[in-house]
Amino acid sequence: MALADTASQSNPTVSEAYLAMVRQKRIFGGILLAIFVALMVGGFLVAQERNAGDFIPGLPQVLDFPAAVVAEAWENRAQLPGFIVQFFPSLIETINIAAVSTLIGGLAAIILSLFSTRGLALFPRMIPVVRRFMDVLRAIPEIVIALVLIFLLGGGPVPAMIAIALHTAGALGKLFSEINENAALGPVEGLASVGANWTQRMLLGVVPQVAPNYLSYALLRFEVNIRASAILGFVGAGGIGYDLRNTITFGTGKFDEAAAIFILLFATIVTFDQLSSVVRNRLTHGRAL
Amino acid sequence: MTTDVYVEAARAGLRRKSLTAYGIMAAIVAYLVYIFFAFQIPQLLRNVDADNARILVADSYSHKVHVTRDNRDASVEVSIEGERKGRYPTGEAPEWVTLGQTTIIDLEDGHVVSFGPEEIRYDIPGYGLVTARPGADGVNATLPSGDVPEWINASKNRLAITTEAGRLTITRNRTEVFRYFGGWELFWFTLDSPYHGLGPIALASAALSGEAGAIWQDFWHNDMWRHADVAWAIFETILMAFLGTFGAAIIALPLAFMAARNFTPFGPLRFAVRRLFDFVRGVDGLIWTIILSRAFGPGPMTGALAILLTDAGSFGKLFSETLENVDSKQIEGVASTGAKPMQRYRFGVIPQVSPVFLSQILYSFESSTRSATIIGAITGGGIGLLLTQAIITQKDWEEVSYYIVLIVIMVILMDWFSGMLRRKLIQGDASGH
Incomplete structure (x- = not known):
């Protein structure tokens, strides 16, 4: 306060202008906050009105279903290990869907990313086209492709696999191309000087440099894909x-x-989360696997 | 001597490296082979329904007009896609159908089908005349002599002819001609609207002469495409994402302070909050969706709450990591002026972390839009619900492709919007706080 007093004595216009600015900023922030609160409340009321059940009456019931599940599981607890064994093959299928779609999507993403990185792309003119293509792959939710493919191929793991792989290719392709941009061009130029073709330059010059980063992102994607694969199973x-x-x-x-x-x-989700974070930590901190 | 040793060592190193590379490749191939058989792909390939694929592709960019004759009373009806909403009023037909005692349907390129009082005739260029007198005793078809080509499927009670001009199906009770057209039918106006069939110039002049409101009404409440409902569904999806993401941020913010080492020295509390975040993230969005829809019933609020819970877990983790990395000098600086704890947070911490938090929130807002589509398909809200409904009918593929286009546009726009805001934030931050 004393400081402000001295400041206003020495130069009243500057301090007044500053305080006016602070006031204006506060008013502006207040208006933004009010708009935000109004949007949240209004949006919530609209959503509640369109919902089958309301929020307040439903709140005490949130635990009813978990309680019923737990109660019944506890009653038949002797059978629980049997059920776990019974459903284990389905779990393997879900994990396999996630793994194979991460693998295929990741391999496709490597190619897409090499085609969409400035300085590395085989056809530099095609870079914007490849990038928009990846945007579209990322934008289509997995469920859309999966549902259409279920109509064509019937139920089963393959529609989910294709749907997740396409999405993964788009999502990882973008991340990979950001990694590629930071790759040192020295090895590429060296390989070019001994007459290596584009594929050799990429495979021997770029991929070894960026492989740990690729792997780190792919593992993160694998976690996401396990969840996605469970959801697609549900439809x-x-x-x-x-x-x-x-x-x-x-x-x-x-x-x-x-x-x-x-x-x-x-x-499964917790195990793979932990596993992949351990591996990613090792990868980013430079220790060989 | 010594160089030989080095060369040998280098060679051994290279061999080992190339062995590893080949080993990885072999492992990938082996895994894919295992998947090939585990997912029963050979069997799947045999069962692929090529007809379904053709219908899907053709239907997604074209439509067909049905001309249907009731063989019991010889009455003729024209409708688009065979739907009641797309039926031409009695006595009216498109210009390629001439109604009368004998209805003549011109399929172009010389293909002409006529529905007589008794007899159906189809003159197929390059093949000959096919006639049929459907009645209680069967179709009674007469084909030109010679082998029946594969595009004609004839039996006692059914005759189906598929040519490039269209398709004719005759059963004892019904005769149907399909003619295919490019584009989505009745996208702008349904047949009962006076504006159906008008060109853009005629429409513009009608709009200028004061009919703009009526034109908009007819378009917006189009019975076939339900533009108003679709727009509302898109809004509902974005609303779910908005409520979920920002609600999650509001809940996660105070909890993140409790989970950050430098703000909560009390270990057990930190541990409990962190495990809470892990639990919420570990119980997947799918399970939350199921549990919540049991309590609140289907609808957008349930979807929003499901997104809120899942996002709250990941925000909590991200926020607390950001908080652990704040620069303590700014807080000390504020503290040195005698600021109380709340003021230290307000002026020492919030300005440092708010751009980072906002950027994380906006980033996940975009991905929540995609989750909202998926969760909507399960809980029954927004565009996800419309999409699954259209797919379940297995015939409205033009609507399916319309919704897919809208979803892609929606996600790309959200991506662009959140990216723009994030760039603004980062720039705003760099220009001084």
Whole structure:
């Protein structure tokens, strides 16, 4: 306060202008905050009105379903290990969908990224085209492709695999091309000077430099894809999501099986999260695997 | 001597490296082969429904007009896609159909089908005349002599002819001609609107002479495409993403302070909050969606809450990591002026972290739009619901492709919008706070 007083004595116009600016900024911030609050509240009310059940009456019921699942699972706890074994193959399928789509999508992303990086691309004119193509791949939600493919190919893991792989190719392609931009061009030029063709330059000059970063992003994507693969199973694409839908929509009496699936899914997601974060830590901190 | 040793060592190193590379490749190939059989791809390839694929592709960019004759009373009806909403009023037909005692349908390129009082005739260029007298005793088709080509499917009670001009199907009770046209049918106006079939210039002049409101009404409440409902569904999807993302941020912010080492020296609390974040993220969005829709029923609010819960977990983690990296000098500086704890947060911490937080929130807003489409398909809200409904009918593929285009545009726009805001934030930050 004393400081402000001295300042206003020495140069009243500057201090007044400063305080006016602060006031203006506060008013501006206040208006923004008011708009934001209005949007949140108004939006919530609209969403609630379109919803089958309201928020306040529904709130006490949130725990009803988990409680019913837990109660039934506890009643039949002797069977739980049996159910876990029973659904384990579906879990493997879900993980396989995620793994193979990460693998295929990742390999496609390497190619797409090399074609969309300035200085490396084989056809520099095509860079914007490849980039827009990746944008579209990323923009289409997996569920859209999966549902259309289920119509064509029938249910099962393949529609989910293709859908997730396409999305992965777009998402990783963008990240990979950002990595490529930071790659040193020395090795590429060296290879070019001994007459290596484009494929050799990329495979021997670029990929070894960036492979740890690629792997790190691919692992992160793998985590995301396990979740996506479970969700796509829920709409009919095989794996543990499909079993989950069956056990919870067949009405009462199967919640013990649902509990087993919940446990499997939760354990899988947490395990792979931990595993991939350990590996990524090692990769980024430079220690060889 | 010594150089030989080095050369040998270098060669061994290269051999080992190339062995590793080949090993990785072999592992990938082996895994793909395993998947090939585990996913039963050979069997799948045999079962691919080529017809479905053709219908899907053709339907997504073209439409067909049905001319249907009821064989019991010889009445003729014309409708677009065979839908009630697309039916021409009685006595009216497009110009290639001449209604009368004998209805003549011109499929162009010389293909002409006529529905007589008794007899159906189809003159196929390069093949000959096909006639049929459908009745209670069967189709009674007469084909030109010779082998029946594969594009004609004839039996006692059914005759189907598929040519490049169209398709004719005759059963005992019904005769149907399909003619295919490019584009989406009735996208702008349905047949009952006076503006159907007008060109853009005629429409513009009508709009200028005071009919703009009526034109907009007819377009917006188009029965076939339901533009108003689709626009609302898109809005609902974005609303779910907005409420979910920003709601999650509001909830995660105070919790993140509790999970950050430099703000919460009390270990057990930190541990509990962190495990809470891990739990919320580990119980996947799918499971949250199921649990919440049991409590709140289907709808956009359930979707928004599901996004909120999943996002809150990841925001909590991201925010607390950001908070652990804040520069303590600014806080000390503010503290040295005698600021109380709240003021230290307000002036020492928030200005440092708010651009980072906002950028993280905006980034996930865009990806939440995509999640909202998926969650909407499960909980029944927004464009995801419309999309699954259209796919389940297995015939409205033009609507499916329309929704897909809209979803892609929506996501790309959100991507662009959030990217623009983030760039603004970063620039605004660089120009001084």
